[in-house]
Amino acid sequence: MRTAEIKRRFLAHFEANGHTAVPSAPLPAISDPNLLFINAGMVQFVPYFLGQRAAPYPRATSVQKCIRTPDIDEVGKTSRHGTFFQMNGNFSFGDYFKAGAIPLAWELSTTPVERGGFGLDPQRIWATVYLDDDEAYDLWIATGVPAERIMRRGKKDNFWSMGIPGPAGPCSELYYDRGPAYGAEGGPEVDEDRYLEFWNLVFMQYEIADVASKEDFRIVGELPRKNIDTGMGLERMASILQGVDNLYEIDEVRPILTRAAELTGRRYGTHSGPAASQSHPDDVRLRVVADHVRTALMLIGDGVTPGNEGRGYVLRRIMRRAVRAMRLLGWQDRALPELLPVARDCMAPSYPELTDGFDRIATVAYAEEETFLGTLRAGTTILDTAIAETKRAGRSALPADKAFQLHDTYGFPIDLTLEIADEQGLQVDADGFRALMSEQRARAKADAKARKTGHADLTAYRTVLDAHGPTDWLAYETLDTRSRVLAIWVAGRPVDTATTGDIVTVALDRTPFYAESGGQHADAGTLTGPNLRAEVVDVQRPVRGLVAHTVRVLDGGLTVGDDLHAAVDPEWRTGARQAHSGTHVVHAALRQVLGPTALQSGSYNRPGYLRLDFAWRGGLTEATRSEIEEVANLAIRRDLPVGVRYVSLEQARAEGALALFGETYDETVRVVEIGGEWSRELCGGTHVAHAAQIGSLALTGESSVGAGQRRVEAVTGIEAFRYLARERDLVQQLAAQLKARPEELPDRVSALLARMKQLERDGDDLRGRLVDLDADTHASNAVDIHGVAYVGVTTTVDARRLAERIRDRLGRRPGVVAVVAGTSIVVTLTPAGTERGLAANTLIKELLAGKGGGNTASAQGKAGGNPTDLLDRLRNLIRPT
Structure with missing residues (x-):
């Protein structure tokens, strides 16, 4: 049975039993600051298990893409380690419990293939339960698993928790006996290679505290709503059903x-x-x-x-x-x-x-x-x-x-x-x-x-959210609101008041401020009241549903319960709208010019400025950049309408709306269109009403941000005008200095560069002639040391070049040439010199106490002390064999 079919049957089985099929979350764990990647099927459901959010369905099922990398160095050494895997899961949020989960798992595992199941031999399935979990034990017995194939195991194997205070509970695991070729008889406690675990059913029924380790914690009591979290390894099941030894031999690998x-x-x-x-x-x-x-x-x-x-x-x-x-x-x-x-x-x-x-x-x-x-x-x-x-x-x-x-x-x-x-x-x-x-x-x-922020770090925010409900967020509708202060925090600690000079975090019952998200910078503005003047310098969403404002109190005071006026800086918002809509226009222009593979992989925009990262190999030519800029500005000049619609995620995808990779979206999404299908993206940002309101757009840079990734930067609105004005002023200054018209500047600059290169070549030729003249002089002054012509000189020119020229002038004579330039010494020998048993690398090491390197014909090292003394010492080292 192919892996894709195993996945289909799993989802179909649980959908037929009242579960909502939930798509896999993207691998990057965007919503959990404690994780780089989703590493378990239950991760996207954690807020429901922790009670942070109400589950939108009582029971769910998914096949979640997962990555685990702590043991990456072990991959391949055994047949069990892998980095990417898929976890089939079914979940209950206070709905059914053990009596529902155990029969559902058994039914799918053992139902014959022709009736939609996996067709596993019931006689080869073993179950494990937690030591004192008699309820699970009795349910397996009632299902038909004999007592001799049910094992009781301790906390290390059969008790699950997140490693922090919160929900936890015993678990029950299913194993499949692959036969004596894989190991010893006796069940999972004897050999977990022969008895391969394929399903783990977690029964979240307790609240734990004082967590010191996986096996050291205190059970506080039972949860008021008990949950089910199960995980069936898709690759494990595929290896069983395909009759292969391990995950590397299944059809997907x-x-x-x-x-x-x-x-x-x-x-x-x-x-x-x-x-x-x-x-x-x-x-x-x-x-x-x-x-x-x-x-x-x-x-x-x-x-x-x-x-x-x-x-x-x-x-x-x-x-x-x-x-x-x-x-x-x-x-x-x-x-x-x-x-x-x-x-x-x-x-x-x-x-x-x-x-x-x-x-x-x-x-x-x-x-x-x-x-x-x-x-x-x-x-x-x-x-x-x-x-x-x-x-x-x-x-x-x-x-x-x-x-x-x-x-x-x-x-x-x-x-x-x-x-x-x-x-x-x-x-x-x-x-x-x-x-x-x-x-x-x-x-x-x-x-x-x-x-890490972690779940516990956000308790103060969740307390306010639970007490007052979600922030009434009005950023799309208005630039100002009458608001009431719900809470004030300093460094994460709740306080009652703030005074002049304090920088605090403030929660309001309603707000017009855009909280930073989707690459768009947060709004700026003010909070004012009878005795208050404060500036809003940042706006975030620490937990879903709650908007938190970072505020600097300029004058007066701020107290929990105060009524005040919250106002977004209208110029700031105008610039932000221009930049965000400009980002969509640039993205569409990139795809029109470069093709559909030039997809956005990230973006950032603030008033007047935007940058966009996209998949592309190699830099863009100047002509390509100009074409992208022209396509973007033509769209602005055409004044394409900008529209916003709320549709289902499925409909948005069917219509070709582009989404940012790695983001998780709700079932209802916000689609922003510029010129209809010309630009259609999922986006939660603020935008202009018509493209012409972007003003002008100028690309200011293009660079690499990684293998296969490029970045373009641009300015919009008044910032684009200022950028172009600076460019114009620079051109005028250059034209005045060169006494040329602006259109003549490229030719003039090219001519200057060509002249500079010619001067550099002429300089090199002159220096070469001077070196040759010096070489003739120095070679004629060579001294005889035991039948070897020795030349030792200091210079301010290229030491290696001078040494080689002198060596060549010595002709067929055995010769040693040493040239010191600054902190460098070069030693080179004529062929006859090496034939006499001398070696440049040996001489340099003896001279510099083992430092320096090269070969028998030429060597180099770092000179130290007086150059004359150094050359005299080298002279004394010449002892041909």
Whole structure:
């Protein structure tokens, strides 16, 4: 049974049993500050389980895309570790409990295939329950599982919590016996390779506190509304139903692995069977390739782009591990163009949007591979230098800081460093490297902890939301409101009052202020009252439904319960509308000029300014930039109407409305259109009513922000006028200085540059002639040292060039030439000099106490002290053999 069919049957089973099918949330965990990626099926339902939001349905089902990366280095070493996986789940929010969940799981698992189930043999299914969960135990017995196939296990295995105070509860797991070829008999406690877990049913029935660890906490009492959260690993079930050993051999993964094996000429699985204790290196690398290429496809598909921090860094690391594994398998060409289309074909039956967006995905992926191949070339050069320095110093191990620098700064894989060092007869200070890596992880964890808001940190905001309900948000309707102060916070702590000079956070019962979101900067404005004058400097939504204003009190005081006047700065809002509508116009212009793959991946706008990131390989030519700018301004001149509609998410997608990758949308969405279908996007920002209100638009910059990602910047409205006025003034100043008309400036500047280059060439020629004259003079003054012509001089010109010229003038004589320029000394020998047993690198090391480097014919080092003394000491070292 194909994986896509398993997914379909799972959703169909629970929909038939009253569950609402909820689409998978995007992989980036945008709504949870504690996570980079969604790592479990229940993540998007956490607000319902915690009681932060009322669930819009009593029961739900989903197949959630997930990423787990803590054990990324273990991927491929065993058949169980993977970064991307899919979690089938069914959820109840205070509706049914154990007596509903257990029969539903058993029914789907054991119903014959021809009747819509998975057709698992009931005699091979085992169940586990928490130690004292007699209710679950009795329900499994009633379902038909014999007592000898039900195991009671402790907190470590069969009790679930989020690791923080809140809801928790026992769980019950289902295992499938794969047979004696996979391990010993005796159930999950004996061998979890033979007895493969495929479903975990979590019964949230308790509230816990004083959480010290997964097994150390205090149960406060039972929850008033008990919940169900289950997770069935889609890849686990696919491996069972497809009769394969592991997730790497299912239909969504094996074709990638097979293609990698074909390209590299390797054979998978000939070295290790189901019961093998250790995988062959070739098998490990092929698994890494298959897992990581699929993961990269899914991440880029959800809008993640490679970068140096956060989600982008994880993606970059995954992609580089895949490329590196292919090179270790012997493939030296570009790998992703061969493998990514295979991954697309594997996943498209479940995620057809991957086919529609593949051009964009491929653009990002292939550019990142090109960048990494350049990194490998540059890193190899740096490593070669580090190895040479290590050998010259007489050490047997490459220092840890060098290996760490290559890994951390240049992205050069440590395994490649180890391999190349070994080829050169060197070890690597692995213990030191691991220590540096541990320090980096500790810093990263400390930084992440410092940046977390976490669920508990938002308690004060939720208290106000629960007490007063959502903020009456009127940013679309008006620029001012009569409002009442509901709460005041200082550094997250509630206070009753604020006075002149205080900077505080304020919640109002209603507000006209736009809270920062969707790339649009928050509104600015004022709060005023009989005894108050304050400015609003920022507006955010710390929790869904509540608007929080950062306020600086300029005069008077502010007290909870005060009535006041909240007013948005109208000039600010006008500029914000122009910039946000301008962002949509630029996006549409990009797609019209470059094609449909130039999709926005992020944006930011504030009054008068916008920037937009989009998928594209290579910089834009000046002509292309001008065309994009012209298309945008033509749309503005045509005064295209700007409209806003609220429709279902399904209808918006059917109409071709563009959405930002990685964002999660409600079932009802706001569609902003400029000129109808010319620009149609999901957007919550503020906009002009007609395109002409944007004023003028000028592109001010275009740059790279990562592999396969470009950024354009622009100004709108009065800022565009000011920008163009500055450009005009600059042109006039240059024209006056060059005594030319503005249209003549390009030719005049080109002529000046050509003249400068010619002068530089003339200068180089003159310096070369002077060096040649000096070389003749110095060569004629060579002194004889044991039959070797020696020349030692100081200079202010190019030391290497002068040394080589003098050497050439010595002709066939054995000769040593030393030239000091500033802090550098160059030593070079004639061919006859090396034949006499002299070596430039030996002389330089003896002279500089082991420092410097080169070869027998030429060497260089850092000069120190008096140059004359240095040259005299070198003279004394000339002892031909």
